[in-house]
Amino acid sequence: EVQLVESGGGLVQPGRSLRLSCAASGFTFDDYAMHWVRQAPGKGLEWVSGISWNSGSIGYADSVKGRFTISRDNAKNSLYLQMNSLRAEDTALYYCAKDVRVRGVMYAFDIWGQGTMVTVSS
Amino acid sequence: DIQMTQSPSTLSASVGDRVTITCRASQSISSWLAWYQQKPGKAPKLLIYKASSLESGVPSRFSGSGSGTEFTLTISSLQPDDFATYYCQQYNSYPFTFGPGTKVDIK
Numbered sequence: 001e002v003q004l005v006e007s008g009g010g011l012v013q014p015g016r017s018l019r020l021s022c023a024a025s026g027f028t029f030d031d032y033a034m035h036w037v038r039q040a041p042g043k044g045l046e047w048v049s050g051i052s053w054n055s056g057s058i059g060y061a062d063s064v065k066g067r068f069t070i071s072r073d074n075a076k077n078s079l080y081l082q083m084n085s086l087r088a089e090d091t092a093l094y095y096c097a098k099d100v101r102v103r104g105v106m107y108a109f110d111i112w113g114q115g116t117m118v119t120v121s122s
Numbered sequence: 123d124i125q126m127t128q129s130p131s132t133l134s135a136s137v138g139d140r141v142t143i144t145c146r147a148s149q150s151i152s153s154w155l156a157w158y159q160q161k162p163g164k165a166p167k168l169l170i171y172k173a174s175s176l177e178s179g180v181p182s183r184f185s186g187s188g189s190g191t192e193f194t195l196t197i198s199s200l201q202p203d204d205f206a207t208y209y210c211q212q213y214n215s216y217p218f219t220f221g222p223g224t225k226v227d228i229k
């Protein structure tokens with residue numbers, strides 16, 4: 001079964017850091033680009049960042065550029081999001097998502113995890 | 123950045139109705155557009171990619187069309203399971219962006 005399981009969320013003070021992880025199973029992880037998408041409570045979806053299958057192409061939303069870093073460890077079938085200088089507006093459910101295409105340019109997202117909640121508050 | 127808009131923001135419909143949702147991009151995105159369905163408390167589900175390609179396992183009552191800057195998602199005969207929020211998303215260029223969503227509720 002294809003599965004993505006996020007972890008690492010929690011309550012954190014403004015200005016602090018947090019690292020999210022996404023464990024992938026049921027597919028050949030290093031064949032696919034991966035993404036982070038977030039959803040603030042009661043709001044819509046916001047793409048946060050994406051990384052190609054070989055880490056050769058990386059993109060960020062303007063709202064997180066310079067503060068968040070996406071990475072992957074293909075040997076561990078894992079995706080990460082290092083979040084620094086967190087702000088109240090980063091409070092959201094963070095989803096990990098798998099790209100559709102095999103070793104291609106980034107595309108749509110066909111498999112999603114259930115998300116991990118990040119709350120930034122003092 | 124490419125801005126995505128959707129209309130309407132809310133749509134009230136009945137089972138069996140034909141439903142159309144429109145998505146517009148602030149600049150041409152060719153056919154690099156996806157549609158997702160999200161139900162409360164659940165992760166989004168991919169319905170359509172490349173503007174008109176139906177994702178495997180998605181019922182054929184869903185269809186997508188358009189290219190350039192204007193796109194539509196059509197549900198040919200609304201079913202009880204289809205009451206949800208629908209989002210379009212462009213993946214033509216970074217940063218990828220989603221539309222604000224269209225909530226389809228029961229009339």
